[in-house]
Amino acid sequence: MANALQHGRRRFLKTAAASSLLPSISFADFPSNPDVVIIGAGIAGLEAARTLTKQGITFIMIDANDRIGGRVYTNHSVFNVPFDTHAHWMRASPANPLLDHARARGFEVYRDPGRVEYFVGNRKATDEELTDLHQTDALFNSRIKHSALSSASGADDNARTALGEDFFATPWGYTVASDYGVWDMAQDSADWSPKSWWSSLDATSWFCTQGYGAVVADYGRAIPVRLRTGASRIDWSGPDVTVTTSAGTIRAKAAILTVSAGVLAAERIHFTPSLPPQKQQAIQNIDMALMNYIGLLFKKDIFGFGQDTYVYQQQHDETGVGYLTNTHNANLTYGYVGGSQAKALEAESMETTVAYALDGLKSMLGNNIEKQLLKGFATACGKVPLFDGAYSSVRPGKTAARRALGATLAEKLFFSGEATHTSQPSTVNGGLERGHACALEAAAYVKKIS
Numbered sequence: 001m002a003n004a005l006q007h008g009r010r011r012f013l014k015t016a017a018a019s020s021l022l023p024s025i026s027f028a029d030f031p032s033n034p035d036v037v038i039i040g041a042g043i044a045g046l047e048a049a050r051t052l053t054k055q056g057i058t059f060i061m062i063d064a065n066d067r068i069g070g071r072v073y074t075n076h077s078v079f080n081v082p083f084d085t086h087a088h089w090m091r092a093s094p095a096n097p098l099l100d101h102a103r104a105r106g107f108e109v110y111r112d113p114g115r116v117e118y119f120v121g122n123r124k125a126t127d128e129e130l131t132d133l134h135q136t137d138a139l140f141n142s143r144i145k146h147s148a149l150s151s152a153s154g155a156d157d158n159a160r161t162a163l164g165e166d167f168f169a170t171p172w173g174y175t176v177a178s179d180y181g182v183w184d185m186a187q188d189s190a191d192w193s194p195k196s197w198w199s200s201l202d203a204t205s206w207f208c209t210q211g212y213g214a215v216v217a218d219y220g221r222a223i224p225v226r227l228r229t230g231a232s233r234i235d236w237s238g239p240d241v242t243v244t245t246s247a248g249t250i251r252a253k254a255a256i257l258t259v260s261a262g263v264l265a266a267e268r269i270h271f272t273p274s275l276p277p278q279k280q281q282a283i284q285n286i287d288m289a290l291m292n293y294i295g296l297l298f299k300k301d302i303f304g305f306g307q308d309t310y311v312y313q314q315q316h317d318e319t320g321v322g323y324l325t326n327t328h329n330a331n332l333t334y335g336y337v338g339g340s341q342a343k344a345l346e347a348e349s350m351e352t353t354v355a356y357a358l359d360g361l362k363s364m365l366g367n368n369i370e371k372q373l374l375k376g377f378a379t380a381c382g383k384v385p386l387f388d389g390a391y392s393s394v395r396p397g398k399t400a401a402r403r404a405l406g407a408t409l410a411e412k413l414f415f416s417g418e419a420t421h422t423s424q425p426s427t428v429n430g431g432l433e434r435g436h437a438c439a440l441e442a443a444a445y446v447k448k449i450s
Helices: 043-054 097-104 127-150 159-163 173-185 194-198 212-219 261-265 277-284 339-346 350-365 367-372 401-406 428-449
Strands: 036-039 059-062 090-092 109-111 115-120 204-208 231-235 241-245 248-252 254-257 270-272 286-289 291-298 309-313 322-327 332-338 373-378 391-394 413-415
Touching: 036 043, 036 241, 036 248, 036 428, 043 059, 043 212, 043 428, 059 248, 090 097, 090 428, 097 109, 097 212, 097 428, 115 127, 127 159, 127 173, 127 194, 159 173, 159 194, 173 309, 173 322, 173 332, 173 339, 204 212, 241 254, 254 428, 261 277, 261 286, 277 286, 277 401, 286 401, 291 339, 291 350, 309 350, 322 350, 332 339, 332 350, 339 350, 350 367, 350 373, 367 373, 391 401, 413 428
Parallel strands: 036 059, 036 254, 115 309, 231 270, 254 413
Antiparallel strands: 090 204, 109 204, 231 241, 241 248, 286 391, 291 332, 291 373, 309 322, 322 332
């Protein structure tokens, strides 16, 4: 998400020989003996496919899901208006090719207006309280910066240690920490790295009325992909790479793996030989953070603040809900929860989770607001085995893990996706750039050995 305070720092033809001893995948529109196999049709896989195409390299792309887009998906059926169940904020840091694609294809994209309103209980914050809030924000940035720069030669503190308990004792400490932490990093302050946060690129945020997932689906519309085809084993012991899937076996000269860090950590794909210790350690040093959206569709703009307004209530811990209200003027509010609170709510029923977000609004607007509610729906990304979370978060003191995770093995097994990007992790941009970079390297390798 986009920080609502001053300035978040973060923010696709040749052939290869196939073994006659192995059952192979064969179907229309795909090369029978591809140069490259791409595992995962999220944004990294889609961009890799587009790049390989331009390089004249054949490929097969598979995905265990029944659609493309991975963790970027717009649902149109829940509310009968576009609802992004995963990525929603289109970050441009410094550029996002998907913005240009969206404009060229007739999508309505516009810059996040950055409107934000703060509440103390059931009233709007006073000017004096807002002054205190912005001073607390400045203190946050100062202490996180100091910790991040100090860690260049020493241990990387977690954000809570870096901020100090006196920070959380201030009236707006938890609110500011929640905005940058659970509502952006999707981690409690004790679980995210100031160094990783500070080294990430600044970003401006944009919205798409038709949904970010709709843009990504359009971006990959012409790319052939075998859906409902999951990979269970990758054998990279020989001169080629052999991928065992639910539909048969694929042999290629190289493989680009774009699955989430959570899928790797859960060992849903087995490797022969086993991944080297450094790679295994990198996987363990990268968490899949939890960020879930609680969509609430109302009969009207409940706050009356206008389109795409952030509403935050003063927080006293890190369990609260952040809100983006009247999204795209559709009377749809996104409530978002992250970290341990998101995990706790995933153990509850849909009704309980929706009620939790609604209660937050009631505490600001009164109980009668429930009469305006048409429908609620909550995501649970941590319970989706194709993802195991929303996006990657490196553990404090382990920032080198992203580069180690992204390192190529035996010149032919490429690890891609947002978790391997060192300056734009946890973003669609990061996944797209890494898909492009890995595809160029794979193409170079294929051309070298051909």
